[in-house]
Amino acid sequence: xxxxxxxxxxxxxxxxxxxxxxxxxxxxxxxxxxxxxxxxxxxxxxxxxxxxxxxxxxxxxxxxxxxxxxxxxxxxxxxxxxxxxxxxxxxxxxxxxxxxxxxxxxxxxxxxxxxxxxxxxxxxxxxxxxxxxxxxxxxxxxxxxxxxxxxxxxxxxxxxxxxxxxxxxxxxxxxxxxxxxxxxxxxxxxxxxxxxxxxxxxxxxxxxxxxxxxxxxxxxxxxxxxxxxxxxxxxxxxxxxxxxxxxxxxxxxxxxxxxxxxxxxxxxxxxxxxxxxxxxxxxxxxxxxxxxxxxxxxxxxxxxxxxxxxxxxxxxxxxxxx
Amino acid sequence: xxxxxxxxxxxxxxxxxxxxxxxxxxxxxxxxxxxxxxxxxxxxxxxxxxxxxxxxxxxxxxxxxxxxxxxxxxxxxxxxxxxxxxxxxxxxxxxxxxxxxxxxxxxxxxxxxxxxxxxxxxxxxxxxxxxxxxxxxxxxxxxxxxxxxxxxxxxxxxxxxxxxxxxxxxxxxxxxxxxxxxxxxxxxxxxxxxxxxxxxxxxxxxxxxxxxxxxxxxxxxxxxxxxxxxxxxxxxxxxxxxxxxxxxxx
Numbered sequence: 090x091x092x093x094x095x096x097x098x099x100x101x102x103x104x105x106x107x108x109x110x111x112x113x114x115x116x117x118x119x120x121x122x123x124x125x126x127x128x129x130x131x132x133x134x135x136x137x138x139x140x141x142x143x144x145x146x147x148x149x150x151x152x153x154x155x156x157x158x159x160x161x162x163x164x165x166x167x168x169x170x171x172x173x174x175x176x177x178x179x180x181x182x183x184x185x186x187x188x189x190x191x192x193x194x195x196x197x198x199x200x201x202x203x204x205x206x207x208x209x210x211x212x213x214x215x216x217x218x219x220x221x222x223x224x225x226x227x228x229x230x231x232x233x234x235x236x237x238x239x240x241x242x243x244x245x246x247x248x249x250x251x252x253x254x255x256x257x258x259x260x261x262x263x264x265x266x267x268x269x270x271x272x273x274x275x276x277x278x279x280x281x282x283x284x285x286x287x288x289x290x291x292x293x294x295x296x297x298x299x300x301x302x303x304x305x306x307x308x309x310x311x312x313x314x315x316x317x318x319x320x321x322x323x324x325x326x327x328x329x330x331x332x333x334x335x336x337x338x339x340x341x342x343x344x345x346x347x348x349x350x351x352x353x354x355x356x357x358x359x360x361x362x363x364x365x366x367x368x369x370x371x372x373x374x375x376x377x378x379x380x381x382x383x384x385x386x387x388x389x390x391x392x393x394x395x396x397x398x399x400x401x402x403x404x405x406x407x408x409x410x411x
Numbered sequence: 412x413x414x415x416x417x418x419x420x421x422x423x424x425x426x427x428x429x430x431x432x433x434x435x436x437x438x439x440x441x442x443x444x445x446x447x448x449x450x451x452x453x454x455x456x457x458x459x460x461x462x463x464x465x466x467x468x469x470x471x472x473x474x475x476x477x478x479x480x481x482x483x484x485x486x487x488x489x490x491x492x493x494x495x496x497x498x499x500x501x502x503x504x505x506x507x508x509x510x511x512x513x514x515x516x517x518x519x520x521x522x523x524x525x526x527x528x529x530x531x532x533x534x535x536x537x538x539x540x541x542x543x544x545x546x547x548x549x550x551x552x553x554x555x556x557x558x559x560x561x562x563x564x565x566x567x568x569x570x571x572x573x574x575x576x577x578x579x580x581x582x583x584x585x586x587x588x589x590x591x592x593x594x595x596x597x598x599x600x601x602x603x604x605x606x607x608x609x610x611x612x613x614x615x616x617x618x619x620x621x622x623x624x625x626x627x628x629x630x631x632x633x634x635x636x637x638x639x640x641x642x643x644x645x646x647x648x649x650x651x652x653x654x655x656x657x658x659x660x661x
Contacts, residue, residue: 140439147435151652151661152479153462156435157455163438164451171444209652209661259661266659375440383442385567386503389560396559 105306110236113179121305124298125235126180127196128307130187133173134198136166137191138372142206143215151209158255159212165248172244176237192377194364199223201284203366210263210270210277216256218278218285218323224249225319226289234306257326264330271331278327279335286350287358289316320348412473416529418491418588419598420471421481422634423524423532424464425492428482430513431457432645433500442503449549453510456542463535483653487643488636495578497633497641504557504567508575511550515612516582516604518543523599532597551615558619565620572616573624580628582608586635 097116104111111117140163147163150156174184190196201219206212227249231242263274290296290312302308310318320339327334338351360366434454441447465478472481495513500506521543524536557568583605585593592598616623652661 137439137444144439147438148432148648149651151656151659153458153465153482155661157458157462160435160438160451160455160458164448164455167439167444167448167451171448174444262661266661267656269656270659379440379442383503385561385563386442386446386557389564390556391560392564393556393560 102304105234105304109234110239111234112236120301122180124302124305124307125238126177126182129173129177129180129238130182130190131197131199133170133177133187134191134196135202136170136173138198138202138376139219140166140170141372141375142202142204142368143212145206146209146212149209150212155259162216162252162255165252169241169245169248172241173238176241179237188380192373192380194373197362199288200358200361200366201281201288202372203361203369204280204284205368207280208273208277210260210273211281213256213259213263213274214277214281216252217260217326218256218281219288220249220253220256221323222285222288222319224253225315225322229309229315232306232309260330260332264332274330275332278332282335283353283357284361286316286320286353287361289313289319291355291358317347320350324348412471415588415591416597417468417471419592420464420468420532421489422491422586422588424461424468424481425490426496426513426517427457427464428461429490429492429642429645430496430510431455431461432649433496433498433509434506436500437506446503446553450506453542453546453549456539456546460535460539460542463538467531467535479653483650487638487646490638490642490646491634491636492638492642493578493581494631494633494639495575495581497639497645498575498578499641501571502567504564504571505575507550507553507557508568508571510546511554511615512575512579512612514543514547514550515615516579516608518547519604519608519611520599523604527598528596554615554621555619558616558621568619569621572621573626576624577626577629578631579608579612581631581633584631584634589634 098118101111101117101121111121143159143163143166147156147159150159174187177187178184187196191198201222206215224246227242227246231239231246233239233242260274260277263270293299293311293313296312299308299311303311324334324339336351338349340349341347342349361369364370431454434450434457437447438451438454439447441450461482462478465481468481469476469478495509498505498509518540521536521540524532525540527533527536554568557564559565583601585601589598589601593600613623
């Protein structure tokens with residue numbers, strides 16, 4: 090038996106090494122399944138919780154055009170959540186179970202959404218930086234070894250890059266506007282820059298999952314590689330806006346061909362991960378409230394569907410009898 | 412400027428805008444992901460219509476107006492929406508009942524506006540009717556699920572119906588503007604729609620296992636700018652950016 094599993098694992102690894110996609114009904118090591126459930130559901134939760142900070146500005150958006158753009162964006166995030174929950178369901182977990190893990194704090198979501206949106210410029214900054222960082226991660230995930238996840242990512246990436254452009258365009262508008270608008274944009278960048286860098290997770294030396302994830306092609310690049318890629322892309326974009334990055338140590342390193350940057354506040358990172366960020370409690374409460382207050386609605390829909398199917402059955406029986 | 416036409420566009424646009432605003436408050440807080448997406452979608456449709464109406468209003472206005480100045484820079488008494496659409500979300504039953512009562516009217520109105528002698532209004536109605544039919548189907552289906560679901564959902568739906576149904580009377584109280592538009596063939600004679608409206612919605616209310624409330628109407632003059640106290644708070648949020656940072660581009 091032991092040998093059999095060993096064989097299966099070897100064959101499995103060979104398929105991954107050959108660049109084949111793993112599909113839900115294929116044999117897979119239990120740890121691979123669990124890692125995927127964890128990662129995909131975490132990703133889905135991030136989409137759903139991510140609706141909240143941006144949703145915070147829908148009713149106050151400054152123009153009709155911006156309101157429509159933001160509504161559509163937040164709706165897209167809900168759609169991403171749906172694809173991802175469905176992708177995770179193929180691995181044998183239900184959406185209700187995943188929600189339960191989120192609501193009880195067992196499952197995590199991206200820490201960036203535990204920061205508040207304090208001005209309209211934050212909506213621009215989130216689109217530009219947060220969606221920008223997410224894309225770096227997600228483009229890599231379009232080539233991940235698990236088929237349903239990779240395919241969901243292809244769709245999601247298209248929409249995310251639109252969101253990123255939309256966010257950058259909001260920032261550009263502000264930076265070409267009045268002094269007050271430019272200050273608003275700079276303040277948003279100051280608050281969201283470091284949390285955006287934290288989105289890539291701990292440093293490689295503190296990230297125990299990375300090695301196995303790279304072997305299974307769940308991750309194709311390490312946290313630090315992705316973080317560097319994001320910084321290198323984003324700094325010139327800030328220059329173009331005429332904004333200043335809130336990092337005195339940030340400078341181009343000719344030798345490395347990359348930007349050097351200052352030390353991330355890892356204490357703050359772990360505080361937010363542990364639930365002590367500026368909005369952790371509020372975000373979780375908003376999700377559990379929506380779920381709890383919606384229970385009677387879901388019950389009603391189920392009860393109604395059951396009644397309808399019984400009605401149909403009895404009509405069919407009558408037809409057969411007559 | 413044709414002031415009557417301008418005011419008429421405000422009546423049409425404000426209904427969509429204030430209801431769209433109410434729905435947008437729910438984005439991210441729905442009872443399921445699917446209903447969250449659907450309600451946001453309805454809100455998006457409504458705001459899309461608002462832009463069409465207000466862009467047209469800005470074009471015919473004498474003074475320098477834009478879709479945004481019309482949407483965001485009027486005082487409370489200058490908004491022309493019916494009172495139904497500014498009522499609070501309260502719970503999902505109120506959201507669905509409010510939507511259903513509005514959609515039933517909106518669909519009939521748009522069918523008439525498709526025949527409008529004003530080409531722009533007719534074009535907007537042609538585009539919006541498909542959306543409105545979908546909204547009516549969505550809210551009607553949910554009304555049945557709630558009314559004929561569980562005991563709890565039935566009670567909540569009935570409570571919401573009792574509270575909101577009396578606002579429907581206002582749809583058919585013709586303001587002078589609406590009378591003039593009807594005479595010019597730009598808008599419909601609302602009295603003609605009344606019977607069809609009530610016969611349509613009563614059928615679905617009955618299918619939903621709900622009963623009509625005893626009180627069937629109340630004094631409502633939203634179209635004349637007499638609102639409930641809800642509107643002021645809606646506007647405080649809606650207008651916040653435009654009021655705080657005047658004359659800026661976003």
